[in-house]
Amino acid sequence: MSLEYFFPAAFPALALAHFVALLSPGQDFFLISANAVRHGLAGSRFICLGVALGNGFYIAIAILGWSGIRDNPQLFSIIETLGAIYLLWIGLQLIRSKPGGLVSAESVGQAPGAGRQLVLGFNSALLNPKNALFYMSLMTVILGADVTLLQQAFSGLWMFLAVLLWDLLVARAIGQQRVRALLGQRIHLFERGAGAVLMAFGIGLFLQSGR
Structure with a gap:
């Protein structure tokens, strides 16, 4: 049984386009980074899983051929507005970050719990309707109708595994003790910067949804 039985001929193009998109920092990247730099991998790994699950939800929609979100401007606008509010809320929490040291192994319990991390990551991906359009485009335009x-x-x-592994790699790299030690007492400045970027994403969604 050949690989083409499981993967279409256009799969390399799909994988390349998807990976290039992963390299472009978006709202999920800044959410993961802000938690990784403060709490390390322990405080961000389930955010990565939540983001992957949110992407997986839209991948499933694309596979099942549901185009209701794309073809319903009002529903799309509602999702954009909810996403904007969510990003503004997260960004505000990060902008209000106060100076503080790193979370050590002994005090790792201060990091967000697995459930809270999962919800943060899942909502971040789910409330970004561009994810739905992105995966619908990949699955229809690149793979074609014969798949x-x-x-x-x-x-x-x-694609689900690529999102999960890439985000975990980012969280692990940023959450390394050496990287966090370089920031020292300036971690709150990094978090405030990430918060400002997330709020900018949220304002952008608001402007789009109001068109």
Whole structure:
């Protein structure tokens, strides 16, 4: 049984386009970074899982062929508005960050719990309707109409794992003790910067949803 039974001929183009998109920092990147720099991998790994699950939700929608979000301007606008409010809320929390030291191994319990991390990451990905359009475009434009359901499923699984592993790699790199030690008592400045970027994303969504 050849690999084309599981992966379509256009899979390399799909994987490349998806990975290039991952390299572009978005709202999920800044959310993960802000938590990783304060709490390390322990305080951000479930955010990564939540983000991957949110992406997986839209991948599933693209595979099932649901175009209701894309074709319903009012629903799309509502999701954009909710996403904007969510980003503004998270950004505000980060901008209000106060000076403080690193979370040590002994005090790791101060980091957000797994459930809270999961909700933060999932909501961040889910309330970004551009994710829905992105995956619909990838699955329809690149893979084409001749792709089988099994090929779509394996391509979707690949993209889900790519998001998860890439975000975990980012969180691990930023959460290294050496990186965090370089910031020292200036971690709150990093968090405030990340908060400002997230709020900028939120304002951008507000402007788009108001059109």
